[in-house]
């Protein structure tokens with residue numbers, strides 16, 4: 001095994017090889033563009049090579065590797081081999097073994113999975129410590145001694161390091177149970193229930209990178225979609241996939257995915273009904289109620305003759321298409337096609353030549369007859385009419401929604417689709433109607449974060465986009481804060497269209513220190529969800545609770561105190577209290593930014609805190625966070641679990657009784 005100087009020299013060799021890869025890729029851009037046969041192939045290859053050259057160049061002086069595994073004599077094809085692992089593959093010359101292997105390659109799994117109990121043929125696992133781009137140390141585990149090694153200092157340091165700016169990748173320290181999930185094959189859908197800070201988001205993002213590596217050609221066409229709860233969260237995770245070399249993953253929210261301008265807000269009762277899965281039945285009824293029965297024959301003339309499909313035949317075509325239609329509009333197309341085919345048979349029997357132009361003309365000619373029984377529809381018109389017309393709604397909702405529920409979603413004044421002001425829930429319903437009319441595009445794999453918060457109707461919108469592929473569902477039932485939050489995963493998975501997906505629980509927390517976890521776990525009893533409490537990987541950390549006469553003054557003092565230590569600071573309070581606190585902080589000369597602005601001190605409304613983390617969290621007035629919304633206790637659980645190193649609870653009102661010692665649920 002190399003000593004530290006030899007390892008440094010090897011790092012330099014790797015960097016030199018990487019530079020050669022960059023110049024090679026640049027040269028190949030030119031060659032690729034001019035030598036390939038057809039234009040499309042030349043363009044695709046040129047694009048690929050340019051991207052590769054750019055990515056490699058951006059790599060710069062980053063550490064070329066983070067670890068190695070060295071196999072013993074009895075390791076089959078790997079016997080006596082040593083492999084360096086990095087964020088990307090580095091090759092010296094074609095035909096020679098790679099200098100660094102991509103962390104996603106099959107052989108790299110040994111690095112993450114091997115243990116003293118199951119060494120997998122590996123003698124030594126080495127982890128490298130880097131300070132910026134300088135190799136400063138390494139740590140060896142000798143796995144064949146049979147003595148389980150304690151978690152190394154380097155791993156511990158990485159997990160406990162101060163957080164600055166957006167989320168970073170965890171490739172150097174992925175834990176075995178996380179690695180198993182990351183490397184699950186593309187054909188399997190998985191649901192990861194994970195307590196706060198157990199690495200669900202990290203696992204989901206690394207899984208995206210792994211799938212793109214292992215199944216690139218299958219995923220190239222349809223791509224991978226990552227869905228997160230809001231823009232602040234997306235900003236926070238935005239750097240992870242690019243640092244792993246994956247820039248083409250779509251990362252968005254469900255709202256953005258649905259792509260509707262939202263101009264109104266529902267009353268809470270209406271939103272609850274609109275997000276209920278029964279609405280799927282209501283909308284289906286509303287769409288298919290538009291299909292009638294013919295009351296006359298279809299007569300179509302060309303210049304030579306009048307052709308005819310009699311009323312009975314026409315009705316049979318409609319009934320048959322209705323029975324087999326996969327979507328409303330394909331059914332309509334089928335009716336048109338069958339009518340035209342019947343006309344064609346008659347015309348051909350009379351010796352007429354029915355070419356393509358004739359068939360298209362006939363299709364246009366019969367369209368009004370078909371429209372009379374199977375009208376062409378647009379999603380927004382269907383919805384506007386349904387919500388404007390109490391009788392239509394009553395018919396579609398018969399046996400599904402109560403009269404009160406129907407009233408709650410009806411519009412007080414009828415509106416046309418063009419003047420409709422859609423709500424966020426309407427956008428989900430419009431998406432459902434669009435899909436009833438015709439199928440949309442699907443993705444090769446979808447990763448859904450904070451999935452406990454999605455309504456059944458939102459899950460269905462995602463299910464449609466992953467109908468023929470797999471999904472990764474990430475979430476924590478205890479962090480559910482929407483009125484429709486899931487209370488069990490099996491039901492939620494059914495809404496996602498993957499009822500048999502495996503559910504895996506992660507319960508070791510890598511964010512929140514043990515003292516803070518202990519406080520947050522006290523809330524679990526009152527949350528009434530069946531999840532294992534978190535156990536923290538971290539024994540460091542500090543919890544402070546301050547009873548204050550003046551919240552703003554106490555908050556300023558807490559922030560000043562926090563500024564004395566390294567790392568990010570998040571002031572989290574009930575949404576309505578935050579502006580006052582922000583003003584007080586600014587008046588005290590403290591620079592405060594929004595969560596997505598990467599400042600040192602962020603003012604974070606409690607409703608936006610989900611998924612984020614700060615070294616030092618100042619959680620202001622828990623009682624107010626609870627009182628601000630129906631699922632306020634869940635919100636408080638989210639807020640308390642954002643802290644990486646220190647949690648400072650500042651309160652004026654009495655602390656909620658659920659936080660009292662002894663409230664811990666028996667495990």
Ligand SMILES: Nc1ncnc2c1ncn2[C@@H]1O[C@H](COP(=O)(O)OP(=O)(O)OP(=O)(O)O)[C@@H](O)[C@H]1O
Nearest residue numbers: 170173174175196197198199200201202510511611
């Ligand atoms: N194996 C690991 N090595 C180093 N850091 C890790 C590891 N796993 C998770 N982390 C870190 O722990 C923190 C929490 O991870 P992440 O945000 O993925 O958790 P989560 O389960 O999604 O949390 P929450 O439900 O609270 O949003 C992040 O800073 C992440 O980088």
